[in-house]
């Protein structure tokens with residue numbers, strides 16, 4: 001079992017990475033592999049299609065995803081939004097029914113609004129949302145500050161543990177003969193009858 005952890009920051013090894021790493025450690029302790037996928041400025045410098053192609057391959061080989069974003073102006077980063085807009089519309093991306101979680105890193109505020117935006121990608125793709133024991137965020141401007149946010153660190157650990165539990169439960173369900181619900185043909189009315 002494997003989880004892809006998307007780092008939506010421009011800083012490859014900053015606060016978002018630090019939070020994702022805590023989740024990765026908790027996943028490992030619970031028998032689940034993971035890989036951190038750096039989004040970076042490629043999402044906004046004209047290379048997003050190639051980036052998404054690489055991400056599709058990673059997602060299709062994984063059982064769950066976590067999307068991490070720094071908060072920029074009380075919103076997710078432009079990089080992560082640009083990237084997710086393309087990933088979630090890709091017909092090649094096998095996202096449906098894969099457990100997903102969103103986390104945010106901020107100096108001070110804008111975290112819940114950012115997380116709300118990320119969760120909306122998951123819920124229109126029938127992805128079960130993995131939660132933690134409080135809002136899934138860390139606070140800090142540097143990795144060192146994030147690691148001092150004891151509550152945030154615990155929230156990331158619990159999230160990793162919960163993701164591992166859900167993935168194992170889905171595997172156990174499959175082994176017990178519980179079939180995944182078939183996709184339905186979408187009715188699109190655009191509010192017109």
Ligand SMILES: Cc1cc2nc3c(=O)[nH]c(=O)nc-3n(C[C@H](O)[C@H](O)[C@H](O)COP(=O)(O)O)c2cc1C
Nearest residue numbers: 009014015016070071072073074106107108109141
């Ligand atoms: C352009 C920009 C805008 C930011 N806006 C906010 C903000 O609205 N609220 C906040 O608390 N922190 C804000 N920050 C601080 C970052 O969210 C915070 O330092 C975060 O932990 C950085 O994560 P990273 O190291 O993974 O990039 C901003 C940082 C940048 C670079």
